[in-house]
Amino acid sequence: MKKVHLLLLLLSLQSLAKPPIKYLKNGVAINKCNVSYAIQSNLLDSLHILYLGCNNVMMKYKNEQVMFDPFFSYQALKKVGLGKIKFDEKAISLGLERIKQAGFDLQNVHDIFISHGHYDHVFDLPYLINHQAFKSHINLHCNTSVQNELFKFKDRINFITNQSPKCDSNAYDDKLWQNISEHIRVLPLRSSHAPHVLGVQFMKGESKANKFEQYDTTNFKSNAMHWKGGKEYAYLVDIIENSKPVFRILMQGPSIKPCPDILPEAVLKEKDVDIAVMIIASNQYVKEYPGFQLGRLKPKKVIITHWENFFKDYTKEPTLVPSTNHDAFFQKASKAQSKEWNYKTDADMFIMPYPGTKISFK
Numbered sequence: 233m234k235k236v237h238l239l240l241l242l243l244s245l246q247s248l249a250k251p252p253i254k255y256l257k258n259g260v261a262i263n264k265c266n267v268s269y270a271i272q273s274n275l276l277d278s279l280h281i282l283y284l285g286c287n288n289v290m291m292k293y294k295n296e297q298v299m300f301d302p303f304f305s306y307q308a309l310k311k312v313g314l315g316k317i318k319f320d321e322k323a324i325s326l327g328l329e330r331i332k333q334a335g336f337d338l339q340n341v342h343d344i345f346i347s348h349g350h351y352d353h354v355f356d357l358p359y360l361i362n363h364q365a366f367k368s369h370i371n372l373h374c375n376t377s378v379q380n381e382l383f384k385f386k387d388r389i390n391f392i393t394n395q396s397p398k399c400d401s402n403a404y405d406d407k408l409w410q411n412i413s414e415h416i417r418v419l420p421l422r423s424s425h426a427p428h429v430l431g432v433q434f435m436k437g438e439s440k441a442n443k444f445e446q447y448d449t450t451n452f453k454s455n456a457m458h459w460k461g462g463k464e465y466a467y468l469v470d471i472i473e474n475s476k477p478v479f480r481i482l483m484q485g486p487s488i489k490p491c492p493d494i495l496p497e498a499v500l501k502e503k504d505v506d507i508a509v510m511i512i513a514s515n516q517y518v519k520e521y522p523g524f525q526l527g528r529l530k531p532k533k534v535i536i537t538h539w540e541n542f543f544k545d546y547t548k549e550p551t552l553v554p555s556t557n558h559d560a561f562f563q564k565a566s567k568a569q570s571k572e573w574n575y576k577t578d579a580d581m582f583i584m585p586y587p588g589t590k591i592s593f594k
């Protein structure tokens with residue numbers, strides 16, 4: 233038996249042992265209903281953040297929208313490890329319904345940002361393109377691994393290769409911001425990936441275009457292991473009013489090891505971070521995560537993503553993602569508290585939304 237198969241077997245055994253959500257110890261609210269928070273800012277309108285599962289997130293301000301990591305087709309672990317993955321039309325149609333219900337509209341999405349090339353971050357994009365979910369061309373901000381995976385869609389996708397600021401604050405160039413609409417701009421930030429299970433990271437390296445040549449783009453029935461991550465990116469999203477950033481959100485992709493170029497000091501001086509959207513999966517493998525970022529950025533709220541089991545049918549009631557110590561995330565965050573960044577309870581600071589939940593800030 234290959235090492236990868238053995239690890240997947242262990243992972244599946246561990247998933248059987250996972251308790252249901254209600255046993256999460258620290259009382260963090262798991263939002264099933266849309267919620268709204270008043271946060272001191274110069275926003276002139278509400279900012280809406282829609283969580284759709286994994287790291288699939290949409291944001292909307294004044295009818296301008298942006299999307300991250302489109303993925304609904306949750307796959308059984310045995311298919312990920314040993315079989316082929318393919319689009320799950322039932323799951324995608326539920327996802328599209330959730331988008332509609334929340335008042336979002338993919339026809340108004342022109343820019344999509346991808347954190348990395350693993351299937352659970354980009355796999356459903358071809359389906360959405362095939363089914364005319366977007367108006368015409370989309371601008372896809374991503375790494376070269378994702379460009380190789382989706383090269384067959386080059387007539388419909390305008391690929392924009394992410395460029396990130398260097399760690400030297402003096403070298404920070406504000407031309408790296410992507411001005412995607414009148415009130416929204418996005419800055420890619422180099423990031424990294426935590427191991428998946430037992431300290432091992434799967435699907436490392438760059439996807440090769442020739443591996444993807446063979447796949448039928450109408451169902452993309454493919455080997456999950458071919459969807460390699462490539463360079464990982466986090467994103468900083470600014471809401472702009474009167475030519476100035478008035479609200480700032482960190483979209484933190486995979487759990488990362490801190491390095492100085494996560495967010496140059498020069499960027500932070502311009503505007504602090506209001507909301508951090510952070511992945512919880514595999515956090516226990518990176519001891520500095522999320523404490524390093526949270527202690528430095530001191531956000532007013534933290535939205536937790538990639539918390540639910542994506543080896544389970546998307547249309548079923550979610551349970552916790554296996555191979556993740558959810559409690560460790562909150563313990564490490566709690567240690568990062570300081571005089572400048574302090575919160576009463578975990579339930580006050582963290583929001584763990586069900587897929588389909590809209591979180592609004594005014």
Ligand SMILES: [Zn+2]
Nearest residue numbers: 348350461486
């Ligand atoms: Zn990944």
